[in-house]
Amino acid sequence: MSDVYTEAVERLSRVNGVRGALLVDAEAGLPVTSELAEGVSGTAVAALASSLFRRTAQASDAAGYGRLATMQLEADEGHVIAVDAGELIIVVIAARDAQLGLVRLEAHRAAESLA
Amino acid sequence: MKKPAQADLQRWSEEVARDATSLAFLPLARAYRRQGQRAAAKQLCLRGLEHYPTHAEAHSLLALLYLEDGERAKAADEWSMVLRMDPNHFDALRGIGFCYLEQDQLSLARQALERAALLRPQDAAVEEALKVLGTRQELHSGGTRTNAWSDDLKSARTDREGDDIAHSAAVGVRADSSADTVADAGAYEPWAESPSTVAPEAPVISAPPVMAAPTPPAVRPAQQPLSSDPSEIFAALMTGGPLLGVLLLDGQGLVMAGSLGDGSAGSAELLGATLGPAISEAARTVSLLSLGGWRGMLLEAGTAVLHVSPVRDDAVVLLAARRNAPTGWVLRTAGQASEIAVRYLEEYA
Numbered sequence: 001m002s003d004v005y006t007e008a009v010e011r012l013s014r015v016n017g018v019r020g021a022l023l024v025d026a027e028a029g030l031p032v033t034s035e036l037a038e039g040v041s042g043t044a045v046a047a048l049a050s051s052l053f054r055r056t057a058q059a060s061d062a063a064g065y066g067r068l069a070t071m072q073l074e075a076d077e078g079h080v081i082a083v084d085a086g087e088l089i090i091v092v093i094a095a096r097d098a099q100l101g102l103v104r105l106e107a108h109r110a111a112e113s114l115a
Numbered sequence: 116m117k118k119p120a121q122a123d124l125q126r127w128s129e130e131v132a133r134d135a136t137s138l139a140f141l142p143l144a145r146a147y148r149r150q151g152q153r154a155a156a157k158q159l160c161l162r163g164l165e166h167y168p169t170h171a172e173a174h175s176l177l178a179l180l181y182l183e184d185g186e187r188a189k190a191a192d193e194w195s196m197v198l199r200m201d202p203n204h205f206d207a208l209r210g211i212g213f214c215y216l217e218q219d220q221l222s223l224a225r226q227a228l229e230r231a232a233l234l235r236p237q238d239a240a241v242e243e244a245l246k247v248l249g250t251r252q253e254l255h256s257g258g259t260r261t262n263a264w265s266d267d268l269k270s271a272r273t274d275r276e277g278d279d280i281a282h283s284a285a286v287g288v289r290a291d292s293s294a295d296t297v298a299d300a301g302a303y304e305p306w307a308e309s310p311s312t313v314a315p316e317a318p319v320i321s322a323p324p325v326m327a328a329p330t331p332p333a334v335r336p337a338q339q340p341l342s343s344d345p346s347e348i349f350a351a352l353m354t355g356g357p358l359l360g361v362l363l364l365d366g367q368g369l370v371m372a373g374s375l376g377d378g379s380a381g382s383a384e385l386l387g388a389t390l391g392p393a394i395s396e397a398a399r400t401v402s403l404l405s406l407g408g409w410r411g412m413l414l415e416a417g418t419a420v421l422h423v424s425p426v427r428d429d430a431v432v433l434l435a436a437r438r439n440a441p442t443g444w445v446l447r448t449a450g451q452a453s454e455i456a457v458r459y460l461e462e463y464a
Contacts, residue, residue: 040404048400052393056414059389063382065435066417073397074424076407080400093404101236108203 005033008110012090015106017098019078023114024050024089032088049091053082070104079103085111131159136166141173153180171200175207187214205234209241216244221252226439233441341459345372348459349452357440359419361452362433363426363459367391372459375435386433390423394431397423411449413442422449426456 005023012021013035022034022042029050034042057068073080076096081104083090090110094103124146130139140163147156160177164170178193191214197207212227225248231241341348349361349372360375362383368391375383398409411424415438422434422445434449 044403045400048396048403052396052400055393055396056390056412059386059393060414060416060419060421062389063386065419065421068414068416070413070415072413072415073401073406073409074411074413075401075404075409078401078404078406080404080406093406101233105203105234 004114008090008114009033009035012092012103012106012110015098015103017095018092018103019095020093022046022091023085024091026050026053026084026087026089036093045091045093049080049082050089053084053089057084070108072100072104081107083107083111084115086115088114090114135162138163138167141170141176144173144176148176148180153183156180157184169200171197171204171207174200175204175210178207178210182210187217190214203230203234205231205238208234209238209244212241213244216248216251219251221248224248225252229439229441236443341455341462345459345463346374348372349374349455351455352448352452357437357444358448359435359437361435362387363456364391364431364433366394366429371430372456373433386421386435390421390433394423394425411446413445420445422446424449424453426453427460430456430460432456 009021009023012018020034020036020040022036022045023032024030024046025032029047031042031046034046036042036045052073053068053071056071060066060068067084069084071082073082078096079094079098079100081090081092081094081100083092083104090107092103092107094100124143127139127143127146130137131143140159144156144159144163147153147159157177157180160173160180163173164177167173174193174197178190178197181187181190181193191211194207194211194214197204198211201207208227208231212224212231215221215224215227225245228241228245228248231238232245235241342350348363352358352361353376358376360373360383362373362375363371364387365371368387368389370383370387373383375386393412397412401407401409409425411422414421414423418438420436420438420440420442422436423431425431432449432452434445434452436445436448
């Protein structure tokens with residue numbers, strides 16, 4: 001396991017309000033490394049998040065809006081943020097009251113360092 | 116921001132004298148700038164950049180020094196360089212945003228300032244600039260004034276201090292927001308003072324009466340009467356700005372109402388058809404993570420920001436905005452679009 005990957009996930013996980021983070025192989029939809037709460041399946045989250053990211057990326061591309069950089073899901077109890085990092089997708093799960101601006105900034109920084 | 120100790124200055128000086136490649140040039144240049152020795156500070160920056168040509172903070176400091184010397188084009192060049200190295204460099208975004216604003220390049224100013232606002236939503240200088248910018252754009256669209264920003268600056272600055280100072284105060288530029296530890300010891304932020312600590316003589320940039328924001332409509336867009344034309348139901352939201360269009364899609368991704376800014380029904384149908392299946396996946400993903408009900412999805416692509424939110428159980432609202440639209444604005448506008456969609460579904464569908 002690359003230290004760079006582990007460090008990126010650990011750094012993201014330390015941001016206030018972040019419940020978990022993982023790096024996903026964009027093509028295979030498999031987790032590369034993750035820090036998730038107990039009971040949460042990294043494999044399942046990776047598969048769903050990458051599938052959703054791919055699908056929305058295709059829609060954006062088809063509509064002529066260009067490459068998808070960030071996808072953010074809003075839910076009653078939190079947020080899921082997925083950021084394009086080249087061959088990887090960074091997925092961050094944040095609590096409802098998380099400082100989303102900070103979470104997004106860190107996710108983009110991580111993407112820049114990994115892409 | 117505390118002053119660097121004399122011992123620090125001495126140490127940095129010795130380091131730079133001993134080793135021309137020492138990174139101590141940056142805190143030393145900051146200290147010189149603070150002491151008003153801008154020529155020396157500039158020279159240090161230029162020398163340092165010979166060894167570290169991609170040092171964003173050094174370029175950023177050099178930009179400030181140029182600005183203070185009235186060399187605005189050079190300042191803008193330096194900030195452009197910083198942004199090529201670090202597109203999220205707050206100081207550079209803010210600085211170049213004000214340069215654009217002053218040059219009346221409103222679209223570019225908005226792009227830079229809104230990105231700066233995303234990074235630091237609480238920055239008062241950026242917030243104020245965006246207000247002025249919004250009013251300027253309103254005036255431009257009305258064709259009533261052509262050089263209001265320059266006039267604003269002139270009316271806002273004090274006679275004692277020059278245009279540069281007025282510009283600087285408006286810019287509110289910080290010297291070093293993300294400097295390294297050594298540099299932090301010497302950081303100096305003359306323009307980053309909070310309102311409570313602004314020196315009495317500091318000029319305050321505020322919009323004169325002629326620049327006052329237009330009176331908001333008495334009725335919110337979401338409460339205005341609905342058009343009987345389905346493609347026009349979101350027209351109340353389409354008042355310029357970064358909004359490209361809004362669509363109401365059914366559960367199969369078919370367009371029920373609304374339109375996209377390009378007027379192309381084809382792209383609206385295409386977007387609906389390709390995004391439609393993603394909705395159920397979004398709901399499944401948040402459910403798997405025990406995050407409760409799905410409330411929306413924000414997509415940031417190369418040239419646009421899209422927001423999808425569910426309306427009742429069988430429809431979604433899709434909003435498209437230009438890429439530089441602030442996220443908070445997108446979310447609020449999406450909320451209003453949802454209100455309109457709900458009314459439309461209740462009254463017509």
